[in-house]
Amino acid sequence: MAVVNLIGFNTGIGATDPGCALGPYLLHKHHLDKLLTARGVKTRWLSHHSVKTSSSKQLFSMLGKSLFANLARDVQFSLRHGENFITIGGDHSSAIGTWSGALNYFQGNFGLIWIDAHMDSHSRQTSPSGALHGMPLACLLGHDDIPMISSTHHKLDPVRTCLIGVRSFEPEEQKLLSELGVTIFSMKAIQKQGLAAVLTQAVEIATDMQAPFGISLDLDAIDPYDAPGVGTPVIGGVNAIELLSALKKLPSTPIGLEIAEFNPAHDRNSLTQNLIVDIIQATWQQYA
Ligand SMILES: [Mn+2]
Numbered sequence: 001m002a003v004v005n006l007i008g009f010n011t012g013i014g015a016t017d018p019g020c021a022l023g024p025y026l027l028h029k030h031h032l033d034k035l036l037t038a039r040g041v042k043t044r045w046l047s048h049h050s051v052k053t054s055s056s057k058q059l060f061s062m063l064g065k066s067l068f069a070n071l072a073r074d075v076q077f078s079l080r081h082g083e084n085f086i087t088i089g090g091d092h093s094s095a096i097g098t099w100s101g102a103l104n105y106f107q108g109n110f111g112l113i114w115i116d117a118h119m120d121s122h123s124r125q126t127s128p129s130g131a132l133h134g135m136p137l138a139c140l141l142g143h144d145d146i147p148m149i150s151s152t153h154h155k156l157d158p159v160r161t162c163l164i165g166v167r168s169f170e171p172e173e174q175k176l177l178s179e180l181g182v183t184i185f186s187m188k189a190i191q192k193q194g195l196a197a198v199l200t201q202a203v204e205i206a207t208d209m210q211a212p213f214g215i216s217l218d219l220d221a222i223d224p225y226d227a228p229g230v231g232t233p234v235i236g237g238v239n240a241i242e243l244l245s246a247l248k249k250l251p252s253t254p255i256g257l258e259i260a261e262f263n264p265a266h267d268r269n270s271l272t273q274n275l276i277v278d279i280i281q282a283t284w285q286q287y288a
Pocket residue numbers: 092116118120133218260
């Protein structure tokens with residue numbers, strides 16, 4: 001049984017509500033590694049990443065560059081050793097580091113499935129909040145004025161990038177993604193076809209039948225009734241049971257998973273915390 005590395009992104013300054021910085025700490029304290037190993041997915045904590053500042057503007061500087069470069073380095077370390085990885089956030093700007101690492105390792109030959117209530121495709125000019133967690137997908141696609149904090153020269157291939165579950169976005173984001181040719185599965189598509197069918201199509205698009213792929217899951221994609229522990233909940237999301245069932249039916253295993261925006265301060269009866277364990281188990285169990 002290969003080991004899966006847990007990487008904590010203990011940072012919330014890319015969000016307007018920084019409470020998600022505590023998410024990975026809490027999961028570490030509650031022995032996420034042992035829980036998963038007992039359920040048949042052998043995991044270990046590899047590292048935790050945080051920054052010593054409360055100024056979100058500093059993320060756009062050398063400080064952000066080194067934060068994301070360190071995260072990318074640990075992702076590359078895992079892949080080089082033939083191990084899968086799970087980044088646990090923390091705000092969704094983690095994606096800049098996580099997937100820069102994967103893009104470096106695979107030299108750009110890589111697809112990404114982005115499950116999120118939002119498009120995360122703002123630039124610094126179009127973002128109403130200025131929060132970096134609204135920009136990571138645009139950054140990875142190499143657009144506009146954010147790529148300087150990425151640690152890769154490779155961009156995500158928009159044709160092998162899929163969004164699932166979006167329902168809250170600005171027109172500028174939609175314009176960028178449709179111009180680039182990114183595939184978007186809205187909540188309507190999920191209601192019509194079912195999440196398992198949508199996810200299977202997304203894997204086909206992301207892998208182009210053979211290339212490796214990853215999944216970036218923003219917990220706010222899930223309906224807030226099932227996953228209240230997030231910073232920016234949006235009603236009408238993915239049903240948690242349907243998500244778990246769809247992940248169990250994935251046609252192939254991702255090289256890595258990112259679970260972002262876990263904010264313990266908003267959780268209710270540990271619903272979101274327990275769901276994170278179930279999500280990881282559902283993704284890897286059949287391959288463990
Ligand atoms: Mn997001």
